[in-house]
Amino acid sequence: MRPPDPRTVRSREAALTAARELLIEQGMSGLTHGAVAARSGISRATLYRLWPEPADLVRATLTWHIALAQPETTGDLRADLRTALTGTRAMLHEPASEQGMRVMIERAAVDPKFAEAKEALYRSGTQVVRAILTDAVTRAELPAALDIDLALDQLHGPLFFRRLVADRTFELDYVHDVVDDFLRCHSTKPPHQQGIS
Structure with a gap:
């Protein structure tokens, strides 16, 4: 089995860090793909691929x-x-x-x-x-x-x-x-x- 791509791992961690911050600051209403993309710098396409919903x-x-x-x-x-x-x-x-x-x-x-x-x-x-x-x-x-x-x-x-x-x-x-x-x-x-x- 191939190891995960380091870039994907970094993107995932950056997105989850941003999601955590938004959840703390704004609750569920602030946890959108757009907000996570803006906070993390990760593209919406990548976020939707990782977490569709x-x-x-x-x-x-x-x-x-x-x-x-x-x-x-x-x-x-x-x-x-x-x-x-x-x-x-x-x-x-x-x-x-x-x-x-x-x-x-x-x-x-x-x-x-x-x-x-x-x-x-x-x-x-x-x-x-x-x-x-x-x-x-x-x-x-x-x-x-x-x-x-x-x-x-x-x-x-x-x-x-x-x-x-x-x-x-x-x-x-x-x-x-x-x-x-x-x-x-x-x-x-x-x-x-x-x-x-």
Whole structure:
């Protein structure tokens, strides 16, 4: 497989940087192909080739943020969950990604393209935690019968509810409490072996 053309990579990054800035400054209404072209210096033709629809552009911008936030895993269940959800917390408090998620959720209810993009972002945004949980089940640190989808809801749900529904900020202590509560309920190890008091 041929490596990507460096010029295409540079154009993509310049466009996504501009898209992020516009999302922060103007919200969804400012995230147009014309505005991104003017801000980034990338031609409209190139932008339409990369992202034919506005939903594609929002999806690409958020996927980029998610990829940057995803950590390396260590095999330490508690530490890995804390690190991964700390990345989620950062995205929920970063203006561009928070605004993009709000727009995606709102538009997905009425626009199939946004619904498709939201589903792809869900898969991308939860893949690291899904892998952490799956590996922990394999190591018998979590029950074999654990419902991984429900576990994802239990870990991510409180963070998204507090920020996007209740419109409240939260600190790392809240993230740590969510992780520790989950482990108290599901871990096969005694609490003292998990580092939980």
